[in-house]
Amino acid sequence: MTCKISEVEFKQPIEEVADWDDRHRTATWQSASDRVLKESRQLDSKKVMETNPEPLCSVVEGSQWSLDLEIRAICDFSKFSCSSSSNIQFKDTMLFQTELHQ
Structure with missing residues (x-):
């Protein structure tokens, strides 16, 4: 490349x-009206994320x-599928524990 x-x-x-990249954002709250909703008792506003200017x-x-x-990449996730005449049921495993089905 x-x-x-x-x-x-x-x-x-x-x-x-200032240091800048396109991940620097500012959150602002835009209100459709300044009234309080009777049902939820929350302000009627919307959070808007804006990218800071370069x-x-x-x-x-x-x-x-x-x-x-x-450019090189290493993938740490793999997916395998196979057809089987019966469903394979695994027991729940804990973190770093392995399970083998034969």
């Missing part, structure tokens, strides 16, 4: 730029380059 990399300049001094920046001209990335 090819990754394109560019140097950026921030509009603010680097000391004032700091303003610009790409430095001539600073772009490409990097080839090698």
Whole structure:
């Protein structure tokens, strides 16, 4: 996989730029009305998650380059299925306990 990399300049001094990624979110509560519901005695409001804005920046001209990335993955979950004429019943097992059916 090819990754394109560019140097950026921030509009603010680097000391004032906060770390950012698209997981930084702010929760706000939006209310349809400010009244209290008689049945539930809770405010009639809805929680809204908003992604924080990315700091303003610009790409430095001539600073772009490409990097080839090698990606590997290991799966720690497997699934197996087979057909059987009878149902196989296992006893409940505890964590780190094993059970064998033959």
